[in-house]
Amino acid sequence: MTPEHELESEDDEAPEEVTFQNAKSRAEESARVKRELASRDKALLKEKRKRKQELFSEQKKKKLLPEDILQTVTALSDKKNEAHEPYADTEGKGDVEKEKSVKKNPSKKLRPRKSLKNNYDVVHLNDQNVADIQQEQAKQFLQDKFYGNTKNRTTANDFLSISRKRGERKMPAFQFTDSSWGEKEKKKASTFNLRWRNRKKL
């Protein structure tokens, strides 16, 4: 507290006199309140988490069928497998089913349990072999060479319009004679017009 500061302040009153004891007790009080608040928040959060956890477990239980049904189902599928074994050579439905059931069991065991977000998919890199990559590259090469940046391509619309303009029988540009051209744009324009009219109260 410098005298300059005192001079600058607009208040004419002298600063309030606070004893050291008083200040200390006040500071302690405020610190305690803060600590209490923090602990209460923590407890609340804990409670919330606990409730959520309970909800999850309850949902999981709901999803699962009752224990006895599950057991019967597993028993049945085992029986089915056994029943189909003798018909392994016969063709038709049984064969297909058997294949399915045989396929399903090991795949379920082998597949690692991983949760992925919706947009992602697990792919074996080996599946996309060299031939496919080469084919892809060849197609890309053709695409670049025919329709790449360096090629001076125009649109079918321009092309037809110019040929109509330069032809012996002069005709309007293609988009004006072909009703199916640019349907999206026309729809957009009509809705815009409608809105505009509504806005202007015409």
Add this chain to the structure above:
Amino acid sequence: MGEFTVHCVRFFNYVPSGVRCISYSEETERLAVARNDGSVEVYNFPANYYQEKIIPGDEKRSTESICWVPGGRLFSGGLNGDIIEYDLERLCVKYSVNGFGGPIWNIVPSPCGTQLAVACEDGSVKLFAITPERIVFGKSLDRQKERILCLAWHPSGSHIVAGSINTIKVFNVSSGHLLQVMRMDRRALVGQKRECIVWGVAVLSCGEIASVDSSGKLQFWDLETGTLIRSYTASSSDILSIAVSPEEDSLVIGTAQGAILQFQYLERQAGKEEKQWVSTKPFQHHTRDVLSVAHSNTCLISGGLDGNIVIRPLLERIQTKTYEAALRKITFPHRNLVSCAQASRLLLFQFPDHLELWRLGHTDQSGKDGDILPVTQEHELLLQLKRKGSENIRCSCISRCGTLVSYATASRLFLHRLRYDNNNFSISKVPKFTQPPTAALHLKFSPDSKQLYVGTEGGRVHIMDLSEDTCQHNHTLQPPSGTWAASSYPVHLLATSSDGSLLAVASSNSQIDIYNVKSLSYLCSVPQYNSPPTAISIHPSNKNLVIAYADHQVVEFSISEKQYTDWGRKVIKHGLHHDWLERDTPIMGITFNPSKSKTILLHDNYMFCIIDKSLPLPDDKTVLVNQKTLKNLSVSARMSHAHAFKITRKYQPLLFMDLLDNGELVLVERTLSDIQAQLPPPMKRKQFGT
């Protein structure tokens, strides 16, 4: 009120697939065309350029190059790395051999036809020996770094020239070593060197190499020394293809702007020995890139990304300057992609990868001749049926009552049942369905929808019995063994009589057999003609078979008397009008008007015709297309000028025609500008004042 209420259908959204490569065989006079959707077509040149065979494509194989090998064998190579031989009798892939060099860019047979050179993505040129059954890998030439895009054999078979990126390479065939490397001029573009891609090479017997590249140059090189002899800047865009005539006095190139240019080897001055290549004729028949050209003895053939095949006969090589010298442009397929359920007013459109089922619109008003009636019920798309698997659809059919839809791919036949109750519409697969013993090439339902006729290889027809939920093979109609060579030709057309008792089966060698389907017995055959039939139909009341051939002849055959009818004989004796015989496209559909038994309705791509058998046939002095002038004449004068062929060109290009049960006529049109609007983007061409 006119004779017919006409449905002018314009919602068939057909876009031809671009032509990727073509190959012409002087030996068999056939043109093979491979399209971007993987399908392969064979055109028969002596029979008026008729599209004789179609092998449907597959999504998994794309064709980059196709070639004929002596003996009428057809090979193709594609980006999936397989070399395929086609079975032209069963219309399918005979076998495929992997080249083990990655995607294949070009395959060329050696001049003697014993070896097949294959240009691969990995920079190798592989030689396969052609044996009667298969092709066998022989050897590989020196492997290069860059992909090899095009190949050409020296006419003596001693050298192979390969075009790559920025370079042309010459190989010795016997040693397999690289002899010469010729580097292309890489025109700089704003400080950056541009790649120069050699799109095509050809070797002349004098030892000169002709090459075309992406800088728009046609260049001639010396094979021995590897030096540039002459260079012509022929186009401002890429030049994509080159072909040399068998006599080597003319060559043709195709550009990305859709132009084809002919160069001829001519004397510099009259009477002097010295000759030079001179650009003589530019033609602009295509709107998109010309990816492939061929040069036969008498004509230039080009196929473009716009789906057109153009045959330009060279006038100096043809003695008679007549119909044969006219330009031919093939845009539409010579087979029906549309089928009609006459009883329930449905149309089934066939696309390579799906089917579309539409219900026709309806009007309850009537008007004068030529009026356009307002539609009270709009046409609607009922169903879009996607194919199963990767194979393209070969043929499709809807039953007369509209409750059954069948389609076939190269390997499988599919049958679906449709149900309509009030506004509900449902489709279900026929549950108990057995595949016919051999692949289906042509499909037709019997008029009562109780049987499905499946035309297949060797002129045979499988009869499949249909009930509510089953479809089983019942019987196979075999052509009688006495008819010559009938066993090797596939079924091309089928026609049933309206009471369902008769079935006419036509093969592409113009063998037409007639069977009684009720007793499953062979009845008779039509006398064989030298041109393939393009459309057949059986008259509903008098059971006469009307046949249109590829050389535009129309004949009528009486099945009950097993001979040509009187009218048919009269037509053959009198001959048809020369304007009729000089049309461009074959007759694609024939139907009859049950209310007027004396008339025949037929159409090709550019006209619709009603033949009135009671009127006299036109001779060459009368005008063939005279309907407009007749309209202005008085009634008595009209009678004296009228002739049997009543033709209108009002509806074109016409893809399909049929008569509904209530007497309404359905005409399916596809305008060329609609197709143009949906093709891939063209090259920009600067035109003055635009």
